[in-house]
Amino acid sequence: MASIRIEGLTKAFGATRAVDEIWLDITDGDFLVLLGPSGCGKTTLLRMIAGLVEPTAGRVILADRDITYLPPRERDVAMVFQSYALYPHLSVERNIGFPLRAARRPKAEVAARVREVATQLELDGLLGRRPRELSGGQRQRVALGRALVRDPAAFLMDEPLSNLDAKLRTATRTELTALHRRLGSTFVYVTHDQVEAMTMATRVALLDGGRLEQVGTPTEVYDRPASVFVAGFLGSPPMxxxxxxxxxxxxxxxxxxxxxxxxxxxxxxxxxxxxxxxxxxxxxxxxxxxxxxxxxxxxxxxxxxxxxxxxxxxxxxxxxxxxxxxxxxxxxxxxxxxxxxxxxxxxxxxxxxxxxxxxxxxxx
Ligand code: ATP
Structure with missing residues (x-):
């Protein structure tokens, strides 16, 4: 089980409450999209789940375990960054295998697992290349591979498609949805792009000014917006x-x-x-x-x-x-x-x- 319970999570930077007492239940196997305008606090919320930002108040519970103050690598979650954060001097193979080598897994196991993930993401032919020799879409898949290789309980993704061109973004959306269905794991995905939220999410959580405005399926939040903010944020042109x-x-x-x-x-x-x-x-x-x-x-x-x-x-x-x-x-x-x-x-x-x-x- 990889349900994530967020209990009154708050982060203040000085006088700014970037995240303001958010309560949220993310069900095992959810593809939950955190959606909202720039500065609404979605990245800060995701980074608190990842262990990269320490909360001012509140708790994060992963599969009934309080992980609020655990270091990132002890959390059983994997993060995919907008910038991909690949090691430029390492090959694709070593980038993907990095988390397993860092955890001192046996060499043969690392090699087998990297091959498995590379096949899954169609990176087989590129294992010897460095990141600079890859296209944006391929780099994005390597970043995803590095997350996949650990077989984490939950994937945390911060605008992973924002550096791709429009056509590739559409194709990758479909791939991510298929991957989520295949893995059956919990995805928490940050974006300000409502099309990404509507097309991929099983549930959408809308944030504004650090506060949670509404949580629901894409159909629910579009058809029955709970606030003027949600009504005016979704749709093109909006309501x-x-x-x-x-x-x-x-x-x-x-x-x-x-x-x-x-x-x-x-x-x-x-x-x-x-x-x-x-x-x-x-x-x-x-x-x-x-x-x-x-x-x-x-x-x-x-x-x-x-x-x-x-x-x-x-x-x-x-x-x-x-x-x-x-x-x-x-x-x-x-x-x-x-x-x-x-x-x-x-x-x-x-x-x-x-x-x-x-x-x-x-x-x-
Ligand atoms: P974007 O889509 O632009 O990335 P976001 O919704 O992810 O925005 P956050 O990055 O979570 O928003 O930021 C929320 C608020 O907290 C913003 O007002 C931001 O300026 C502030 N903030 C974030 N990180 C810090 C920090 N390290 N120090 C001070 N203020 C911060």
Missing amino acids: NLLPATVAGRDGRVVVTAAGVDLPLWPGTADRQGVTLGIRPEHLRVLPAHTAADDAGADAARLSGTVTGLENLGSEEVGWLALDTAGPSAAGARGAAVAVRGPRPLGLTLGARVSLTVAPEHVHL
């Missing part, structure tokens, strides 16, 4: 967020955002200072001639002017300035929203359009 108020009127819950009333659900509720969230792919562009009733009985409507268009290949993103309702706002440009869908969206720069959204796709 449209508008300040709103909620009031019960005529047996409906009416959300008012950007000066427009959206009667959404049956019921009553009164709330001020709410944020309305709609994903760009959930806004539907209505053809110009559509009458109010044709939009669907339950669909809420917004209207605005097209201010920008982005061609993404198979899809397109349109940017709109919403109309601001009320006589005083005539001619004023309101909040910006993005709409995303298969190309062409049917939008023209400067044109006025109406958008609808199904009530089930509205987040408050």
Whole structure:
């Protein structure tokens, strides 16, 4: 078992709380991705699990053993760094075998294990080369091999793909997912790239300002963000967020955002200072001639002017300035929203359009 329990883990650098009392259960066999913007504390959290940074408070429990203050090499975890941290003067073979030689394993065992790992990572033909004679992708695989060779209980990875070009990054994502499935070990993986998180993770932990905002499967955190931060971090473009108020009127819950009333659900509720969230792919562009009733009985409507268009290949993103309702706002440009869908969206720069959204796709 290689579950990792993080109990109230905190790291302060002077007045900065880089990691602020994080509680997190990483299940055996999880591919847990720590995701968040630059400076949110993900590297510091990973380094505390690795034993490279000493916590200010809290504990790290690996498979029911308190490892909080154990030196890195006694932890049964292996770390893969962004920079790969290979020994430049050693061959691929000696780089991969290094942790076993350092642990004074018998020569024959080291040789056999290095061959095994090299085959697994398709490095067989490169064992005699030095790191400088390898491509970025090959170096990354050697760094991975050095972690694999020890057969650790958990792999800790700090942005291991960030030095690869876009194409290789995509291919390596697939390889890492396959490797994780094959090994069945626990992976803890740091990135600020949401595509890496969404495609590889079994669970994603979102961090902001040293605090844990949400943990869940990629689908859960995308479909049901627990905070405005998570909603605004995930998605490309991210979720449209508008300040709103909620009031019960005529047996409906009416959300008012950007000066427009959206009667959404049956019921009553009164709330001020709410944020309305709609994903760009959930806004539907209505053809110009559509009458109010044709939009669907339950669909809420917004209207605005097209201010920008982005061609993404198979899809397109349109940017709109919403109309601001009320006589005083005539001619004023309101909040910006993005709409995303298969190309062409049917939008023209400067044109006025109406958008609808199904009530089930509205987040408050
Ligand atoms: P990035 O994606 O940019 O690597 P991160 O989420 O991994 O960011 P950390 O490297 O964990 O963030 O840093 C979290 C906070 O702690 C930052 O404000 C950083 O400046 C601060 N910090 C990190 N290491 C140290 C240190 N050794 N001394 C002082 N402050 C530090």
